[in-house]
Structures are given as C-alpha cells and as structure tokens.
Amino acid sequence: MIITEQKSGEDLFALLGSARRVVLLGCSECATICKTGGTEQLLEFEKKLKTRGLEVSARCVLNPACNAQVVKKALKGIREELAGADAIVSFSCGDGTQTVAKLVGQMEHTFHIPVYPGNDTLFLGETTRAGEYVEACRACGRCELGWTGGICPVTCCAKGLLNGPCGGAKGRQCEVNADEECVWLRICDRLAAIGQLDNLLEIRPPRDYLKNVHPRRHVLESRRSADRLKEARAKEGQDAK
Ligand code: SF4
C-alpha cells in the first residue's frame, strides 16, 4: 500500500493562495485506508475551507486516482463544477495527484486550473495494526526476497546492504537507527529457521541501478501484442488503398 499523510491546513492554505472556489478529489484505495483521501477527510477539509470563506464546488473520491481512464471520466462528470473552479486539491498519493494534474492540463475545459497535492506520500508499506504502517519495499526493480528469507535488506537495512551485517549493531539494534533491530540479524535468524543459512555464503554483486532509472515504465506483453495487432491492421488498411 502507498502510505500518505495529509498536509497541514496551513501548508494547504498557503498553496491555495487567493483561490476562492475549490474542487476536492480523493482516492478510494490507499488514501482512503490511510484516512487521507476518503469521503470523511474531504468533508473535514471542506469544513475548514468554509470557515475561511472558501467555496467547494465539487467533491469526488476517484476510484482510484491513479487510473487515467477513471480520472478522465470523473473530470468530465464534474465539467460544470470545474468550469468556475480556481484550484483542485488532490487527496491521493503523488501518483494519483500527477494523474489528475496531467489530465486536467490536457482537457480543454480544465487546462487553466492548478492542481495541488493534499497529501505527502511517505512510502510503500505494510499495515502493522490499524493506523500504523511500516516501510516495506522501495520498488527497487529486482526483488531480493528469494534468498533473504522474505525480509528486504534494501529497505530495512539503514545502509541498504546486500552483504550484511555491517558489524556495527549494538546488541540486536541497528547502529544507524537504534529504534530498529538490525535487519541482517533478523535475516540470519529467518534463514536458519528455514534451513537456508547457506544463502549467506554467496557474495552478492552490487545492485543493478540500471533497473532503477526513473521514471520507469512497464508495459504488459498483452498490451504490446494488442498494439502490434493494431499497427498490422492499420498497415493492411493502407496497403489495400
Ligand atoms: S528487494 Fe526489497 S525493495 Fe527491492 S523489490 Fe524486493 S522488497 Fe522491494
């Protein structure tokens, strides 16, 4: 899940500047679970805006905000409300907000409206209990969990070591982040428990940072096949003329 935290009211009012009419967008997925972009949070922010004399011309929880087709349809559905808006605030993750901003910038009736992030995007994480999240994955592009007993050293070791431990742990605590147990000790324990301690005898090569060049793009093979078919049909059509 993508973990987000709502920006402070002051930060948001600073972004809104002199805007008077505002559209609020949320997201039905991660931001709703994190309580940063569901209906309840949009209503709460609407109340704050009203106390400062601002008007909310539309409120919509996108399902979800990172799906361009969904966002496009939703923006068309609130076309009239968007016409007089001075700003849009997107209470989703940075991905959702960029999806909204890109489409708003492309559509004739909205291209002049600024889109502001309502949330700060923190990390990809796991829910440990209601309202508590811990970072779990940096989306590094080459998953190492297969030989580490399912524990991520890239994310959970303060130095991101692939050949740990560094030797600096104090007791079982990390020398850099004393709040956390040294992840390499956890990895050793887990590998011992599943009979795979020998995995540590192999020296791992440095991570391939070419797999982590941004922005990354991923296209499914089914999408490529569909595109190839479309191109072939278009070519056949041209040849027939
Ligand atoms: S190695 Fe860690 S950061 Fe990389 S994909 Fe696997 S879980 Fe994510």
Ligand code: SF4
């Ligand atoms: S003490 Fe453990 S978790 Fe901390 S930096 Fe060293 S190897 Fe990584």
